[in-house]
Amino acid sequence: MNSTVWWEGAEKTRVLIAPGCGGNEPGELLTLCHPKSENGTCYLFNNGMLQEIQWFKQSYGSWFLGDYISQDGSLYMATPVDPVFILLPIFDKARMKKGEDPGKFRQLDEILYVEGYSGYQHLLALAEKCMEIVCQTQEVGSMKFYRLDNSKVLAWLSFKVCCLKKTLPELDKNYAAQDEQQTLVDAVSIVGEYLKTEPWLKLLYDHLGLEFVDPTMKETNVESLLTVDENNMASSNSFQEKANKKPGKPTKQAKLETGSKNIRDMFSRACKKKC
Template sequence: MALWCENMALPPRVLVAPRPSGANGQGNFLLLRHPKQEEETQYLFTDGQLHEFSWFKERYGSWFLGDYVCEDGSVYYCTLVDPIFVLLPLFEAARMLNGKDLGKFRQLDEILYVEGYPGYQNLMSIAGKHMELVCEVKEVANMKFFRLDDSKVLTWLCCKVNSIKEAISKLGKNYAAQGERELLKEAVQIIRENLKGEPWLTVLCKKLQLDINEINDMAKTNDTSFCADSSPVPAPACPSEGGVGNGSAKSSKGRPAKKLKPEVGSKNIKDMFRRVTRSGK
């Protein structure tokens, strides 16, 4: 009998993600540019929502996958990301600012055409309604034209900061005890992860009367003091662009994928916990 993993190009990984509600039960992995670092980054687009990947791995750990053990105990999980963050650099470039000129109005399909990144085309269905929050929109002959508006972007960023600040204050007593200014800094730190320093972080800090150098120094401190091994989705485990769950019989180097070996004499994980419970340990 064929093994469920024998045709997979890479060893299985554990991903915590929303289950697509479509008829085919699939979402799409999209290769896009990170809005801050501008490096290639994988996103999950499903049911009209965009998700970013995070990765966590403890020093020791494995996963039980049916009758098999996956030695890699890391876990990938998806969290919602506002598409405006991802689309903001595209709309900023599309208006082609020249001196004091406010820039050009462009159609959505022009703005989302990025050579080498066809994944942006998948966002056509949601880009318009989201970007209307931060753009001037003109409609000519039933066609919409968009131009990024700095004042609308700043208003949207301030709303984001306030929403995050309120959410942080409800996380626990330690956060609730923080002063208004400390909560504001925490919220800007989170926004900063998907925002370019120039011009948006600069104008946001100026609006909120925060020192951008202090915000950047806080970020450096957080990066060096974070002990858990967390990094972007590693290349070997990163899914290729396309439908979720699509596999290949060969690895990225053209060699047949390794097969997982069953654990000889292994027991069901539930039985293991039952035995520990009964023994009172």
């Protein structure tokens, strides 16, 4: 059940809607690396659930939430995110894979030590619970070691895509009207919002038998087309201006008269006629 919580920040009170918070405790706010952009991103960790925080702001008005009013219209909403997405990049780096070498087994406390991001240390129990689905494990005495496994990752990602593909037609009539192949491509694209292009997104396309199109190349192509259009437009305007000019005759410039005698004479003559 959704709950509304708020807490006093450094500058202003922040309002947060978070699934399963319960009570007035906002849980722990952790700064972790976003799995795709690698930028520091704020997450809420509460009752063993990791939730990504998103910020919305109305251009006017305010939010009325229970007995509390956020006067500036700011709203922070937390939505659950599968922690495997968030932990996948650091588990990938931790195995120190080179070429065809499968990499090293590491303990969780080693893997979750990320310089500059102490928030990962709070996810030790969560990682132990969820990361076996994409890792090989080895136990030596009381110690347990983890190593990310590509085949397990691809199986997990394929399952995510399959579930999303089934859900999309139920959410929107446009998805229900399109063919199954396009829905599959859309599902991969949505999952890809939490995946680095190399290696996971590209491997997922190959695994599902889809033609890979680098989304960053699309943006570059659009920017290039816009630049070409702008240059063509500028050249066309320049050519048109030259064509409009008659050769051999300099362009005459209009003269501006600051104190026009003609206007004064006109009013003088009008006054004399009235008199």
